[in-house]
Amino acid sequence: MRTSARRVLCVLYPDPVAGYPPKYVRNAIPEIDVYANGQTAPTPQGPPGFQPGQLVGCVSGELGLRHYVESLGHELIVTSDVDGPDSVFDRYLPEAEVVISQPFWPAYLTEERISRAKKLKLALTAGVGSDHVDLGAAAQAGITVAEVTGSNSVSVAEHVVMLVLALVRNYLPSHAFSELGGWNIAECVERSYDVEGMHFGTIGAGRIGLAVLRRLKPFGLHLHYTQRHRLDPAIEDELALTFHSDAESLVRTADIVNLQLPLYPSTEYLINDAMFAKMKRGTYLINTARGKLVERDAVVRAVQSGQIAAYAGDVWFPEPAPTGHPWRTMPFNGMTPHMSGTTLSAQARYAAGTLEILQCYFGGTPIREEYLIVDGGRLAGTGSQSYQLT
Incomplete structure (x- = not known):
């Protein structure tokens, strides 16, 4: 050398x-x-x-x-x-x-x-x-x-759309029944809904968040967003978006909440017990942004209590996630290793x-x-x- x-x-x-x-x-x-x-x-x-x-x-x-x-x-x-x-x-x-x-x-x-x-x-x-x-x-x-x-913005956006459908339609448990040789239709559909007519809200509507909104528009959801920089009015009109001035307003409205914002000191643990309490019972939460946007154990409590219906994403803290991380085994999770992007x-x-x-x-x-x-x-x-x- x-x-x-x-x-x-x-x-x-x-x-x-x-x-x-x-x-x-x-x-x-x-x-x-x-x-x-x-x-x-x-x-x-x-x-x-x-x-x-x-x-x-x-x-x-x-x-x-x-x-x-x-x-x-x-x-x-x-x-x-x-x-x-x-x-x-x-x-x-x-x-x-x-x-x-x-x-x-x-x-x-x-x-x-x-x-x-x-x-x-x-x-x-x-x-x-x-x-x-x-x-x-x-x-x-x-x-x-x-x-x-x-x-990789579109790569992550596609992953979010997949998770929305997988959670709301109860795909993962239903696939497990099929894989194990069962035919448990009632159990499959007791947590299965249509996304049409639901309210979807993204906290963060930059390149990835906006790509998610565009891809979900044809599904007939009501679309909401919040972020520091408001989108152009033409985009809001095109996608029939409802703007919220803060995350608290958005989570009170949404049936599905998507996290798509950067991590910095003021957004760390944005989603915690207090924020979960403001959500509708049975809200779905998706996080492909950063693991520290949510408080780890608060997620587990919210899922176990039924305050949120399910949690999915592919970001953790720390990464790689330890084998004993509770998100790996908590009920109704759709977690993957950090691979969406x-x-x-x-x-x-x-x-x-x-x-x-x-x-x-x-x-x-x-x-x-x-x-x-x-x-x-x-x-x-x-x-x-x-x-x-x-």
Whole structure:
């Protein structure tokens, strides 16, 4: 390795238990060039180091980055070992100039870790969501924080729609009856309803939340939302949206509540015992945003008491969730590991976007404004619209 080499430290989730590469179900994926809001999909220079549709989000996939990084004479270290002072991540962090992490297997860049990462200049999220980085500490240290904005918004939105239908129609228990050889129709339908006519409310209507609303409109639900920045009146009219000035107003109205807002100090544990008490009995709660938006044990109490009918999502705290986490076994849950935003389709986009950002960084050209979260010691780009430093 040349003395001028710079270290890129990349944290990805582990390979499939059955080995890598897997046997792919499909030969290709659709090409998405432009997102619904007009933003272009990632446009790296030259072909990416992978075939779209491949599993590149795990350790052996390496986001397809090895050839590019090593062609510049730099060092690429890829690991899923992020826990504890003797982890691979902590051992290599002090010399890292770039840290790449997924929100799906986050390397938590705490203030303490940032203080030890004297050479760190770029914290890059391969995907969307940078709250695993202490943004205030990063700003003070002059570290640029970037993410591949928009790359998996539709992936998560589709997951939310799936969860809405799965919970309200009581799909998961019904499938279990079928799988176990039963024919328990009465038990299947005693908790099964139509979504038509229900009130659906999303707390947060950014890229993902708005995509959810658009996809649910044809189902005949009454649609509600709340967020800091009110949507354009034309969008409200198009989707017949009802705006609420705060989350409390929304949860009093909704039959289905969806969390789609960023995590920062003022939104931590937004949903707690007091907020559950304001919901209609039998409300469904969906969370594909961040685990710490809800108080863990309050969710368990609300489900067990029947105050909420079911809870589903794929975000936890901490991640990976410990085996004894109560959400794994509480009744009427539709939880999955944090996977909604890392479909093979999404991976093609966020891996390409990661390459695009690295090419800008190493090439000394500006990173796209929409990819920026922190830059120049302050919130920037998408970060200025979505996050708070306090």
